[in-house]
Amino acid sequence: MAALSDQLLVVAMLGYLVAMICSAAVYAFGSKGVVARVAERELVGAGGPPVVESVSPEPVVAARDGRAVWIGRAATVATVLATVAQVACLVARGIAADRLPWGNMYEYTIASTSVAAVAWLVVLARRPGLRHLNLYVSLTMVVLLGVAGLLLYVPIGPLVPALNSYWLAIHVSAIAISSGIFLVGFVPAALFLIRDGYDRGKVGFPFSLGQRLPAAAVLERLSFRLHAFAFPIWTFGALIAGPIWAEAAWGRYWGWDPKEVWAFISWIVYAGYLHARATPSVRKTTATWIAVLGFLTMLMNLFGVNLFFSGLHSYGGL
Amino acid sequence: MTTTQARPETPPAPPPRPPGWGAWLAGVARGAWRQLTSMRTALVLLFLLAVAAIPGSLLPQRNVELEKVQNFYREHPSLAPWVERIDGFDVFGSPWFAAIYLLLFTSLIGCLVPRLREHWRALRSVPPKVPARLDRLPQHTRVADYDGDVAAVAAALRKQRWRVAVRDDTVSAEKGYLKETGNLVFHFAFLAVLVAVALGSWYGWHGNRILVAGPDSAFCNSLQQYDESKLGPRVDEGGLPPFCLRLDDFQATFQDNGQPKSFRATVTVEGEGPARSESFSVNEPLRLDGASVYLLGHGYAPIVRYTDRFGRTQTKDAPFLSTDEMQTSTGAISFPDANVDPATGVRDPSLQVGFDGIYLPTAPTEPPFLRSRFPAEDNPGLLLTAYRGNLGLDAGIPSSVYQLDQGQIDSGRLSVVGEPKLLRPGEKWTLDDGSTVEFLGTKKYVTLSVRHDPGQGIALVASVFALGGLMLSLFGKRRRVFFRLASPTPTSRSRLLEVGGLPRTDYPGFAEEFTSTVAAVREKA
Numbered sequence: 001m002a003a004l005s006d007q008l009l010v011v012a013m014l015g016y017l018v019a020m021i022c023s024a025a026v027y028a029f030g031s032k033g034v035v036a037r038v039a040e041r042e043l044v045g046a047g048g049p050p051v052v053e054s055v056s057p058e059p060v061v062a063a064r065d066g067r068a069v070w071i072g073r074a075a076t077v078a079t080v081l082a083t084v085a086q087v088a089c090l091v092a093r094g095i096a097a098d099r100l101p102w103g104n105m106y107e108y109t110i111a112s113t114s115v116a117a118v119a120w121l122v123v124l125a126r127r128p129g130l131r132h133l134n135l136y137v138s139l140t141m142v143v144l145l146g147v148a149g150l151l152l153y154v155p156i157g158p159l160v161p162a163l164n165s166y167w168l169a170i171h172v173s174a175i176a177i178s179s180g181i182f183l184v185g186f187v188p189a190a191l192f193l194i195r196d197g198y199d200r201g202k203v204g205f206p207f208s209l210g211q212r213l214p215a216a217a218v219l220e221r222l223s224f225r226l227h228a229f230a231f232p233i234w235t236f237g238a239l240i241a242g243p244i245w246a247e248a249a250w251g252r253y254w255g256w257d258p259k260e261v262w263a264f265i266s267w268i269v270y271a272g273y274l275h276a277r278a279t280p281s282v283r284k285t286t287a288t289w290i291a292v293l294g295f296l297t298m299l300m301n302l303f304g305v306n307l308f309f310s311g312l313h314s315y316g317g318l
Numbered sequence: 319m320t321t322t323q324a325r326p327e328t329p330p331a332p333p334p335r336p337p338g339w340g341a342w343l344a345g346v347a348r349g350a351w352r353q354l355t356s357m358r359t360a361l362v363l364l365f366l367l368a369v370a371a372i373p374g375s376l377l378p379q380r381n382v383e384l385e386k387v388q389n390f391y392r393e394h395p396s397l398a399p400w401v402e403r404i405d406g407f408d409v410f411g412s413p414w415f416a417a418i419y420l421l422l423f424t425s426l427i428g429c430l431v432p433r434l435r436e437h438w439r440a441l442r443s444v445p446p447k448v449p450a451r452l453d454r455l456p457q458h459t460r461v462a463d464y465d466g467d468v469a470a471v472a473a474a475l476r477k478q479r480w481r482v483a484v485r486d487d488t489v490s491a492e493k494g495y496l497k498e499t500g501n502l503v504f505h506f507a508f509l510a511v512l513v514a515v516a517l518g519s520w521y522g523w524h525g526n527r528i529l530v531a532g533p534d535s536a537f538c539n540s541l542q543q544y545d546e547s548k549l550g551p552r553v554d555e556g557g558l559p560p561f562c563l564r565l566d567d568f569q570a571t572f573q574d575n576g577q578p579k580s581f582r583a584t585v586t587v588e589g590e591g592p593a594r595s596e597s598f599s600v601n602e603p604l605r606l607d608g609a610s611v612y613l614l615g616h617g618y619a620p621i622v623r624y625t626d627r628f629g630r631t632q633t634k635d636a637p638f639l640s641t642d643e644m645q646t647s648t649g650a651i652s653f654p655d656a657n658v659d660p661a662t663g664v665r666d667p668s669l670q671v672g673f674d675g676i677y678l679p680t681a682p683t684e685p686p687f688l689r690s691r692f693p694a695e696d697n698p699g700l701l702l703t704a705y706r707g708n709l710g711l712d713a714g715i716p717s718s719v720y721q722l723d724q725g726q727i728d729s730g731r732l733s734v735v736g737e738p739k740l741l742r743p744g745e746k747w748t749l750d751d752g753s754t755v756e757f758l759g760t761k762k763y764v765t766l767s768v769r770h771d772p773g774q775g776i777a778l779v780a781s782v783f784a785l786g787g788l789m790l791s792l793f794g795k796r797r798r799v800f801f802r803l804a805s806p807t808p809t810s811r812s813r814l815l816e817v818g819g820l821p822r823t824d825y826p827g828f829a830e831e832f833t834s835t836v837a838a839v840r841e842k843a
Contacts, residue, residue: 158573161581165601221826228792232785240781249601251524251612251767253774254515256382256410261375268368272361274792278824279357297368309375311382 001096002156008089009110013145015082016138022075023135027212029068075134076124082141083117090114097156102172103163105306109148111172112302113141115180123184123222130214130222136187144183147303167245174237178230179298182270185226186295189288192219196285220284224277227291231270238263250312259313262301269294354421355428363422370418374409377401381408423512430505437498444483445490448800449818455800457819457832461840464803464815471801471815474842478835480799489801497823500790507784511777518773520552528637529565529585530619530763536564538589539609539768559608559770561589568616568762572693576644583613583764608770615640615765617647620677620700621758626656627751637763638677639720644690647677650722654711656753670709672722672732673755676701687740700757701740704749707732796822799835815839 090110094101102111120137123130159168191213198210213219242263243253254260273294276287305313353359378386387407391398405412452458471489472482480491525544529537537543539561549555567584584597590607598604604611619637626632638649650672657669680692681699691697708731710723717723726732739747741757748754797820804814817839819832 157575157577158579161578161600164580167601232789232792235781235785235788240778240785243781244778245601247774248603249612250614251603251610251769252771253777256374256379258375261371265368265371268364268371272364272368275357275361275364279361281357282361305375 001092005089005092005096005156008085008092009145009149012082012086012089013142013149015078015085016141016145019075019078019082019134020138020142022071022078023132023138026068026072026075027132027135029071072131075138076131079117079124079134079138080121082138083114083121086110086114086117086145093156097158099159100169100172102176103159103168104152104154105302106148106152106154108172108176109144109152109302112176112179112183113144113148115177116183117141117180119181119184119226123226127222130188130218132212132214133187133191136191137184140183140187162249165245165249167241167248171237171241171245174233174241178234178237179302181226181230182234182295182298185223185230186292188219188223188226189291189295192216192223192288193285193292195219196288220288223288223291227270227273227294231274234267234270238267255312257313258305258309258311259301262297262305266294266297266301269297351428354425356425357429360422360425360429363418363425366418367415367422370409370415373406374415377406377409379407379409381411419512423509426505426509430502433498434502437495437502440498441495445481445492445798446483447485448488448490448802452800452802452816452818455818455820457799457817457821457829459817459832459836461815461817461836463810463812464840465812466839466842468801468803470842471803471839474839475799475835477842478838487803487805490798491800492796492798494794494796494823496790497794497796498791500787500794502787504784504787504791507780507787510780511784514773514775514777514780516773517776518550518771520550522769522771522773523547523549523553523558524767524769526614526765526767528617528763529563529766530635530637531565531568531761533564535761535763536562536586538562544768559590559606561587561606561609563587563611563766565762565764566595568764570616570694576693578693581613581616583616585611609768610770612767612769613764614767617645617763617765618677618679618695618760619763620649620651620675620760622651622673622700622702623756623758624653624656624671625754625756626653626658626671627753628657628660630656630658630660632656633758635761636719638675642689643693645679645693646688646690647679648675649677649720650674652709652711652722654709667708667712668731669706670711671753672705672709674703674705674722677760681740685740695760698743698760699740701738702747702755702757703738704735704747704755705732706735706751794823795825795828797825797828797831798822799832801839 090101090107093107093110097103102108116137124134191209194206195210195213195216197207198213199216202210242260246255246260247253269290273287273290276282276290277284305311378390380387390401390407394401401407405414409415449455468484468487468489472484472491475482475489475491478493480493481495483490525539525541525547527537527543527545529535539558541547541549541555541558564586565583566586569580569582569584571579573579580599582597582599584595585604586593587596587604587606596604598611598613600613603613617637617640619635621633621635623631623633632653632655634651634653636649636651638647640647652670652672654670654672655665656671658665676688678687678690678699678701679694680690680696681687682689682691683697687699687701705722705727708726710717710726710732722732727734735749735751741747741755743757743759746754746756800818800820802816804816806813817832817836819828819835821828
């Protein structure tokens with residue numbers, strides 16, 4: 001079972017890799033891709049209304065686009081298969097260890113990225129127009145799974161006594177779920193900034209990607225909804241379930257352990273994002289930058305704190 | 319603070335020539351207050367709080383890990399006093415950190431009180447009049463053949479829990495007041511958390527100590543019995559709950575690689591009625607009346623019997639501190655009353671005896687005997703270094719009980735006797751003066767933290783309220799619908815019903831809700 005889990009991780013990574021390559025291919029050659037746009041521009045130049053980038057449900061399929069559509073479908077299928085493999089990898093690990101599979105940093109990374117993958121599939125099912133973002137999501141997944149598999153991997157073992165509590169199921173699950181959704185929320189947030197820069201006439205490298213992205217408002221709204229969904233879960237996991245467990249395990253509900261400090265910082269930054277988003281006088285770009293900053297603090301908490309600081313949360317297996 | 323109300327960022331233009339100092343000061347104060355309670359200031363303060371928390375994770379904190387602060391002093395002797403001066407080792411108790419959160423909470427109160435008043439008014443007021451041009455609203459529709467009257471419209475809306483006001487032939491309805499209620503609850507709950515934290519630090523207390531197994535080492539709950547303790551300023555030392563604890567047994571199990579699997583301590587509790595046996599563990603503290611006992615660590619206390627040159631025997635045990643995961647433990651055992659001449663009864667301070675030791679629960683089979691191979695006692699060995707001379711304990715200067723006084727050794731007042739020797743349980747080592755030391759075995763000990771925090775229940779309730787309020791404010795939507803019934807025509811019983819809808823907050827699904835509400839009203843007629 002343990003070996004199966006490890007193999008499934010490789011399958012998942014390959015799946016995301018395939019999804020990434022297929023999405024990139026659609027990017028380049030699809031109906032909104034480079035080749036198509038050159039043709040389109042000629043048509044528009046002939047007096048049509050300016051083409052507004054939209055999330056039309058299905059682009060007009062010219063004969064030459066047939067292949068791109070199939071590649072796009074392959075990308076989606078690969079993403080679904082990779083997600084299934086990843087979740088199976090997590091489940092197999094849980095069965096092999098006979099406990100919840102988030103007892104160390106490797107398992108935690110797999111668990112929270114699984115949540116991100118599933119959340120992304122949900123978004124994809126409800127908003128098929130956003131499938132162009134698959135390139136960025138699968139890229140992020142490949143990177144994170146790679147980090148997990150290469151740097152963080154530890155063999156299966158039982159839990160240390162400090163983690164042997166039902167709060168592992170509650171606290172760590174809530175944290176993993178919310179981090180996963182924050183991760184998915186980060187992708188449209190970052191892309192919104194690119195698209196917004198593109199709309200305001202910036203032409204440098206990251207902004208040049210903007211022309212192939214969904215409309216800025218759509219990205220911004222998606223990002224907000226994902227963050228608004230994840231924030232209460234994060235609040236529950238980090239500021240309610242965490243302290244309850246900390247009280248039982250260490251005798252105090254809050255003790256400014258490095259992990260607690262960074263969870264607090266992330267919470268503040270995301271709270272700041274939600275406030276800024278709700279304040280009309282704050283520009284949407286400013287608010288979204290705060291969300292991006294929030295994600296950086298999450299990364300700092302997961303990787304930075306585990307690798308550079310030692311504290312009460314040091315059971316990363318590193 | 320999560321709704322869409324823009325507050326004035328700056329005070330209105332100041333009067334050109336202030337009439338007097340008093341008025342000028344009042345103006346400045348008012349301006350400052352307005353500035354402080356603005357959304358932007360609150361956001362800036364929130365971020366300052368986040369930034370201010372960062373050094374708390376980068377620098378070692380005294381109340382989290384004291385030893386690391388001492389290490390920092392050793393490694394950066396010139397930098398440490400400066401860090402100390404800006405409270406770098408106590409970030410979360412520092413005046414500047416307190417300044418930020420107190421300003422933030424003041425800003426919060428200044429922001430919340432007017433909003434509370436406003437919301438209270440809104441809750442008691444009726445929905446506003448129907449606007450003249452319903453077709454200007456974001457949602458608008460006409461129902462040509464409406465058969466009912468305004469009462470029917472109002473009834474249908476009330477059924478869907480809209481707040482309804484009927485005026486002549488118009489109906490105004492509003493929904494989603496819970497959004498602002500949740501918002502206020504969320505922020506007030508935060509103030510409650512701050513109060514809970516303050517209560518905890520005023521009325522809470524804690525003490526940490528090592529408890530060695532056995533009846534001789536039992537302890538009772540008073541400050542002198544703790545190795546380290548802290549009482550809140552409002553706690554009376556005499557008011558600590560009276561109980562005594564004795565460690566009867568401690569069980570630890572380990573995986574093959576030495577990682578711990580489980581811990582369990584069994585204690586006898588006295589003082590709260592009849593003595594009773596209790597067992598507790600990591601994650602499962604011992605809950606007593608007015609205090610909880612937490613298991614933080616464990617270790618071994620070697621027992622050593624020393625027979626001095628006059629044949630007098632003393633037996634001592636001393637807890638050794640573990641230095642690695644395999645429970646390689648170091649400590650010291652002192653015999654300051656050794657070698658008292660029984661004939662004269664005179665104690666010669668230069669003939670005191672002490673041992674520095676390394677205890678290996680699973681000693682390697684051959685030297686060097688420096689590291690334990692496994693945390694359980696599979697092959698115990700105690701590596702002792704004997705010292706004779708003045709232990710330096712008589713000066714009354716507090717010193718570590720886990721090592722002999724290095725100053726005495728360096729100055730030559732305490733000198734090594736022979737080579738270090740590894741003793742197996744029951745083995746005896748005869749020193750050059752004919753005295754003997756025997757390693758009898760070990761006792762287990764646990765590190766305990768005894769704590770009481772009266773604020774934690776309040777903090778928990780407040781944070782649950784905060785979460786509830788947060789969800790209401792994030793997912794609630796304030797919206798209004800307006801209905802106007804045209805005058806009846808003589809030819810038909812049906813009348814024209816014009817409907818408009820206005821989402822007052824960001825609400826993408828409003829169109830669907832508007833349609834279904836209109837449908838429900840039609841059906842009801």
